Amino acid sequence: MSIAAAKGLLSIGEVASRTGLAVSAIRYYDDEGLVAARRTPGGKRMFLRSDIRRLSFILIAQQLGFSLEEIRVQLRQLPLERTPNKRDWEKISKGFRAHLDARIGMLERLRDRLDGCIGCGCLSLEACKLYNPDDRAQKAGTGPRLVLQKSVDAGTG
Structure with a gap:
């Protein structure tokens, strides 16, 4: 077992396989600071299992029409140094809920008028x-x- 695997880290390929995202997209999100890869001595990117959830959140939020900056603002509320817990995700959902409620209201007004x-x-x-x-x-x-x-x-x- 590798040291990275022993620490519970996943390779970028494993993360891509689990999220359905292209490796290039994961690299981009890492470069943008939306996830924080750990580097092996050889420079290989390794990710926490919790990064799967962060990346899935990014994917869903983008499909809902949120910009990367809006997503970044919400993700800043999550800790990078540890796996986010239920309380962390509840905090982020409150901010996102307000945005979603406003968009739903606008869509309903558009539909009705x-x-x-x-x-x-x-x-x-x-x-x-x-x-x-x-x-x-x-x-x-x-x-x-x-x-x-x-x-x-x-x-x-």
Whole structure:
């Protein structure tokens, strides 16, 4: 048994096999500081088993549309020097939950208002007279205010 295996470390190939990520992606995430490989005397990257969870989290978060910077901010809350425990993951989930809830709310508003007024200020649809009479949503700012914000002070809810 190698020293790395005795310490519970996995090679980059083993991590790739367990996560489904390409070795090049794992190297990139390591270079970006999202995971922290340990190096053998020969320079080979070795990873903790807990890095499988970190990498899986990165993969899922990216598929949900989060940027690497948003993911990095959340992962900074996890310890690098030890395997994150349940409490560590609960802390990170609270921050991510707020982002997800906001995105879910925006998607629901988009779904519910896409066929009518989205508060864009165009006033080209007859229905806008019902949802946004006299373009009151413009007071909340430019763009699709009725989708981007939970409510606007235009009587639109």
